[in-house]
Amino acid sequence: MQTIDEQELDRFLDATVARPTLGLMYGRRRIGKSTALVERTNARSGFYFEAIRVQTSVQLDRLARAVSEYLNLPARITFANWEEAIETLFTLSEGRPVPVVLDEVGHILDADPSFESVLASAFGPGARRSRGSQARFVLCGSAIAMMRALTAGEAPLRGRASMELIVQADDFRVAAKRLDPTGGYATAARVFAVIGGVVGYATDMVGFDLPTSASDFNRWVVERVLSHGATLHSEATTLLAEDPTFASRGSLLYNSVLGAIANGAITAGAIASILKKSVGNIAPALNRLVDAGFVMRLEDPIRSQRPTYALVDPFLQFHYAVLEPHGALLRDRNPRESWETRLEKVFDSQVRGPVFEEQARTWVRRFADSSTLRVLDHIGPSLVTVGGTARQVDLLVAAQGKEPSERMVIALGEAKSGESLTTAHLHRLEHLRNALGARASGAKLILVGPSVDSPLRRDAERRSDVELVDLERLYNGS
Numbered sequence: 001m002q003t004i005d006e007q008e009l010d011r012f013l014d015a016t017v018a019r020p021t022l023g024l025m026y027g028r029r030r031i032g033k034s035t036a037l038v039e040r041t042n043a044r045s046g047f048y049f050e051a052i053r054v055q056t057s058v059q060l061d062r063l064a065r066a067v068s069e070y071l072n073l074p075a076r077i078t079f080a081n082w083e084e085a086i087e088t089l090f091t092l093s094e095g096r097p098v099p100v101v102l103d104e105v106g107h108i109l110d111a112d113p114s115f116e117s118v119l120a121s122a123f124g125p126g127a128r129r130s131r132g133s134q135a136r137f138v139l140c141g142s143a144i145a146m147m148r149a150l151t152a153g154e155a156p157l158r159g160r161a162s163m164e165l166i167v168q169a170d171d172f173r174v175a176a177k178r179l180d181p182t183g184g185y186a187t188a189a190r191v192f193a194v195i196g197g198v199v200g201y202a203t204d205m206v207g208f209d210l211p212t213s214a215s216d217f218n219r220w221v222v223e224r225v226l227s228h229g230a231t232l233h234s235e236a237t238t239l240l241a242e243d244p245t246f247a248s249r250g251s252l253l254y255n256s257v258l259g260a261i262a263n264g265a266i267t268a269g270a271i272a273s274i275l276k277k278s279v280g281n282i283a284p285a286l287n288r289l290v291d292a293g294f295v296m297r298l299e300d301p302i303r304s305q306r307p308t309y310a311l312v313d314p315f316l317q318f319h320y321a322v323l324e325p326h327g328a329l330l331r332d333r334n335p336r337e338s339w340e341t342r343l344e345k346v347f348d349s350q351v352r353g354p355v356f357e358e359q360a361r362t363w364v365r366r367f368a369d370s371s372t373l374r375v376l377d378h379i380g381p382s383l384v385t386v387g388g389t390a391r392q393v394d395l396l397v398a399a400q401g402k403e404p405s406e407r408m409v410i411a412l413g414e415a416k417s418g419e420s421l422t423t424a425h426l427h428r429l430e431h432l433r434n435a436l437g438a439r440a441s442g443a444k445l446i447l448v449g450p451s452v453d454s455p456l457r458r459d460a461e462r463r464s465d466v467e468l469v470d471l472e473r474l475y476n477g478s
Contacts, residue, residue, distance in 0.1 A: 005167055006036065012163040013040060013099050013136050020090060020135040022123050022160050026147035027167030028293055028313070029239060030200025033140055037101050046099030046136075047092050051107040059108060060085055067092070082118045090122065093135040100135045106143035110244045120156035144293040145245040169313060170197030171366065172359050173475055178202045180212040185471035186450060187214045189417070193347070193355040194225060195232075196314035205231045218339065226323075226335040226343070236319040245292050253285050255324075258294065258311060262320030263350060266308040301378035301398035302407055302439075308381055314355045321350040348418055356417035357381070357394045360448040363469065364395060364413070369478040372467055373444065375399045375410045384412075386435045393432060395446060408439050411467075413446035421449040423456045426466065448474060 012023045027033055034050070041048040049066050051059060060079040067088060068076040079085040089100050102108065108115050119137075141147045144166075150157045151164060175197040176188035191211060195201035202210060211220040225232050236258075240251045253275075260274045268286060272279045286309070289295040293312055300306040311317045322343055323330070329338050365379055375397065382396040395413030398404070412429050429445040436443075447456075448469040460466040469477075 005165060008163065008165055009036065009040065012138075012165075013044060014097065015136070015162075016097070018134060020093070020123065020133045020137060021162050022119075022137045022139070022157070023163030023165065024147060024150060024161050025138055025140045025163075025165045025167060026142065026144055028144065028169065028198070029142045029242070030198050030205070031167055031169050032199045033142075033167050034103055037099075037103060037138065037140060041099045041101050044097075044099050046101065047089070048099070048101045048103065050103040051105060053107045054111070056082075056108075056112045059111060082112065082115050086119060086122045089137070090133040090135050094132045095134070097134045097136055099138060101138045101140060103140045104142065105139045106141040106146050106244055109146060116150055117156045120160055123157075123160045143243045143245060145243070145288065145291040148291065170199065171362055172197065173367075175202065176475060179210050183211060183213045183216075185475045187211055187217055188475065189356065189359070189450070189471065190214075190217050190352070191220075192359070193314050193352045193417075194221060194318050196355075198313065198315065201232065201235075201315060205235070218336075218344070222336045222339050225318075226330055226339055228331070228335070232315070232319075233323060236316055236324070239294075243292055245288060253282075254289060254294075255320075257282060257285055257289060258316065259320045259324060261295065261309050261311055262317050263325070266310065268307075268309070271309070298380045299378075300382045300404065301380050301396050302382055302404050302409065304404045306383070310354060310358065314351070317354055318347070318351050322346055352417040353415075356448075357415045359474065360395050360413060360415035360446075360469070363448070363474055364397060364411075364446070367478050372478060373397060373411055378404075378407065384432045384435055386431055391432060395448075409433075409436055409443045411444040411446055412436075412440070413448060415448040417450070419449065420451045420453050421447045421456055421468065421470075422453050423459055425449075426456060426459065 009025065012021065015021060025033060025037070038048055047067070047070050049063055063085055064077050064079045070092070077088070079088070092098055092100055139150070149155060151161055152158065172188070172192045175192050176185065179188055179191060206224040209220065209224055211217045224230055237251065237255065240246045240254055246254050256275055257271055260271045265271045265274050268279045268283065271286065272282050275282060286295065290297050294316065296310050296312050297307045298310060300308070311320070326338070326343060329342070361379055364373065365376065377400040378398040380396060382393045383390045384393055393412055394415045395411070396409060397411040398407035398409055401407035412433055414425055414429055416425065425447055426445060429447070433440045433443050433445065444465050444467055446467045446469060450471050452468050452470050457468065460468050
C-alpha cells in the first residue's frame with residue numbers, strides 16, 4: 001500500500017506535461033528516500049546518480065562515466081562544468097517523461113555552491129536547452145536545512161520546483177509492522193522508544209534482528225544497541241558530522257544542546273542554564289537544530305511564546321539519555337550487566353516517557369476521529385497553574401483563536417508509558433481542567449497508557465467526557 005509521500009512522488013514522476021520539471025525530496029538519513037527513488041527510477045528506465053563528498057572535478061568525472069554507461073556510448077563523454085552536465089542530463093528524456101535523479105545533492109552544493117544557480121538558469125524561461133526534454137529532475141538530500149534553503153527567500157531555485165517532498169520517518173504504527181505480530185504492542189512501544197521509525201535502524205543497522213517478544217527485548221537491546229560492536233553507538237554524532245550545516249561550525253555546542261533536551265531541559269531557559277550560557281547565546285544553535293530536523297519546537301496551544309523543545313527522533317532521545325552519558329560504563333562493563341543494573345532504569349525514566357507522550361500527541365493529530373475530538377486546531381504540551389504551582393500537561397488541544405490566551409480548551413491529556421491508568425490519573429486531569437476555568441469547562445479528558453484498571457474503565461463508561469486510550473486503541477483505534 002502506498003503512502004501519501006509515495007503518491008506525491010509518483011504523481012510528479014508521471015506528469016504528462018511536455019517540458020522538464022524540477023522536484024526536491026529530502027529527509028534525514030536511513031529513512032528510505034534513496035530506496036524509493038532507485039525503485040521508481042529503475043521501473044521507468046530513468047537515470048540515477050548518487051553524489052559523494054569529493055571535489056567538483058571528480059564529481060563531474062563520476063557523473064560523466066555514469067551517463068556514458070546509461071547511454072551505452074562507445075566512447076566516454078566528459079563534462080568541463082555543471083552547465084555541460086545539466087545540458088546533457090536534459091537530453092536523457094527527449095520524447096518521454098524520464099526520472100533524472102541526483103541523490104545526496106548536498107555534496108554537490110558543498111563543493112560548488114554555484115550549482116543551484118546553474119540549475120535555476122536551466123529551468124528558467126529563456127533556457128533553450130530544455131526544448132524537447134521531459135526530464136523529471138529530482139534533487140534528493142539528507143541535509144535538511146541546506147535542502148530547505150534551495151527554495152527559500154531569494155534562493156535561485158525559488159519558484160522553479162513543482163514538488164518539494166519532505167520525507168518523514170515512519171510513525172509508530174508503521175514501525176510496529178516490522179516486528180513479529182505475536183510480540184504485542186508493549187514490545188512495539190519499547191522498540192519504538194529505542195530506534196523510532198527509521199527503517200535503516202530496524203534493518204541493516206541491527207543485522208535485521210528485532211525482538212520477537214517482550215521477554216526478548218532485553219536480549220535485543222543489549223546485543224544490537226548497547227554491545228561494543230553495535231553500529232548505532234556512533235549514529236547520532238555521525239548524523240551531525242555529515243550535515244554541512246554543522247560540520248563547518250563544530251559539533252560541541254549542538255551535542256550539548258541535544259544532550260540537555262534529552263535529559264529534561266525542555267525550555268530555552270533550562271537549556272541555557274545547563275550549558276551556563278545566556279538564552280541569546282544558545283538561540284542560534286537551537287534554531288539550526290530545529291531547521292535541520294534534529295529538534296522540534298512544540299508551541300504551547302494556550303500560552304504565547306512559551307515553546308518547549310523535544311528531540312525529533314526517539315533514537316536521538318535514547319542516544320543522548322542512555323548511550324552518550326554512559327559511554328564509559330558501556331566500554332568498561334559488560335553491556336548486559338550495565339543494562340540490568342542501571343541503564344534500563346534510565347531508559348524507563350528518561351526515554352520511554354517523552355517518546356510515549358509524543359506518541360499520544362501523534363495519535364490525536366493523525367488517528368483520532370471526529371467522534372473522539374471534533375476540533376484539532378492546536379495540539380501540544382502545556383503548563384497549567386494549580387494553586388500557584390505550574391503543572392505539566394502532556395497533551396492539550398485548543399480551538400482556533402486570535403491569541404493563544406483566548407482559545408477554548410477542547411481536551412486535556414496525560415500519557416503514562418509504564419503504569420496502568422487509574423482513577424487517580426483521571427482526578428489529576430479533572431483538577432487541571434478546573435484550574436483552567438470556563439475556557440475548559442467542556443474539555444474532554446484523555447488518558448493514554450499501556451493498560452486501564454477496572455475502576456477507571458467502569459467510571460469512563462458512565463461519562464462522555466473521558467477517552468481511554470490503551471495500547472490496542474493507540475495502535476489500532478481512533
